Amino acid sequence: MFELMHGSFFRKLLLVLFLFGVAGLAASFVPKKVKTTQIRKIVIDPGHGGKDPGNIGTGRYQTREKDVALEVGLKLGKYISEAFPDIEVIYTRNDDSFPALHERTRIANKADADLFISIHCNASDNRSALGSETFVMGIDKSEANLKIAQKENSVILLEEDFEQNYAGLDPTTPEGIIALSLRQNKFLEHSLYFSSLIQKQFRERVGRKDRGVKQAGFYVISFTTMPSVLIELGFLTNKEEEDFLVSKVGQDYMASAIYRAFKQYKAHLEMVDEKSFPVVGETPKSEIKRPVEIPREEAEKKPATKRSKGITFSVQIATTSTPVNMREKFPGLRDVKEMEVDGKFKYFAGEEKTYEKVGTRLNEIRNNGYPGAFIVAFEDGQITNLQEAIERAR
Ligand SMILES: [Zn+2]
Structure with missing residues (x-):
């Protein structure tokens, strides 16, 4: 190489031509540009975790929102990995840890993921409230949806330095939430489509009450730069729904339902026949209309009432x-x-x-x-x- 550099002009010219030739050849081996709609990476975000248990439901179980979200999230990821080994599944948490909300969106954005799925469970003062709903980012000033978003966002108050990390925006207030809603608009169409597939699966295959696809200002799906949904699997404050969601079979069915919705979404985006995709996950034998009975021993445990001095x-x-x-x-x-x-x-x-x-x-x-x-x-x-x-x- 050194010798050539000092050779005649002709030799230099030959070298240049040679290099161009190699470069041209190499270029012809670069694979064709992939369709931008192809799904390569997905981020699964089990809500809450660690010191933040999420909502604790009726209090009859040790299982809290963070546990249900993690179980369903891990199962969903497993089903996707089994069926599509080429898809990279990234978790914002895969154990009982507590990533800050901005950390969760950072993970997804840094990975340049194609889809973001946040998994939660609902709670209500009204113990008879039940059903599944899926949220996309958007402006909905209805009091009920603002309240749910405020609840989910308020975990920010538990994070260290929350003022710095959220740039003066307080996502625990209605004003902050509405400001957040202006983001995410360009992914709305895909997010809405995926949400509708999820709700259809919950309704038709798992027999859940369908509360519909909604828009609300959740922090975690507003700073992501990809189609993003936030699923509220059901109400842990409702006895029957809690029984179902803390049970292994309930978690399997919910994860499988989201998986099937994902499969349909992927097929639609990539313009292929969904039937060409493998079938994995738990498929309900028949529609689940009645909640599943599970042991109650855990729920009977009562905290201590006596205390020592001080x-x-x-x-x-x-x-x-x-x-x-x-x-x-x-x-x-x-x-x-x-x-x-x-x-x-x-x-x-x-x-x-x-x-x-x-x-x-x-x-x-x-x-x-x-x-x-x-x-x-x-x-x-x-x-x-x-x-x-x-x-x-x-
Ligand atoms: Zn939650």
Whole structure:
């Protein structure tokens, strides 16, 4: 190579021609550009996780929203991987961890994924509310949908430095949610189509009540740069629906339903016959109309009522890096206390002497728009290990 560089002009010219020839040849071996609609990567986002249990349903089970979302998410990913080994399935979490909402969207955007599926379970003050619904990002100022979005978004208050990470936008307020809704418009058509396929599967194959495809301002599906849906599998606050969703067969059926919807969506986008795709997953033998009975032993367990000296329990509602105006930030909670811990400001509501009482309080607070709130134990005013405190309080 060195020698050639110092050769005559003619030799240089030959080299240039040779290199062009090789380059031209190589170019002809580059595979044809793939159709932009082809699905190569999908991101599955099981909601909540770790310190954020999501909604805790009727309280009869140890299983919370985060557990159901993870089980269904992992099953869905497994079915897709089995049927389509070429598709890369990325999880925002595949264990009991707690990725921040902006981290979840970052994972999807960085991977340049083709589809984003967020999985959640619903909760309502009305215990008879039931059914499945799928959300796409969009403007819907109806109070009910704003409330659901506010609930799901309020987990941000549990994240460290939430003010910095969300660029002055507060997705826990109606105004913030409406501002968010302006994003995602260009993916709306695909998101809506996929949502309608999911709801059809839930309704026709799993016998769920169809609450329809809705638009609402969820943070997690508004900052993604791809078609994105957020599925509320059903209401854990409804006994029958909770029984179904915490059962293995219920989780299999819901994951299979989403998988079949995905298969139809993929076939439509890639303009191929869906029947050419493999069949995997659990297919209901007949439509499931009745909820499945499952053992209740777990649900019978009651928290301890006695306590040792010096131990109290409170509900943590937020952590911030700078102090906040408690009246503004936590409307409706009158007994919020601020505490500085290692340079962070933590906010706690209530102060109970028993774990049982604080549990009741936790439910109230979660139903009041803080679904990510959790219990913290104190000993003589200092935060202490919760598990040990519960043990010792017995
Ligand atoms: Zn949720």
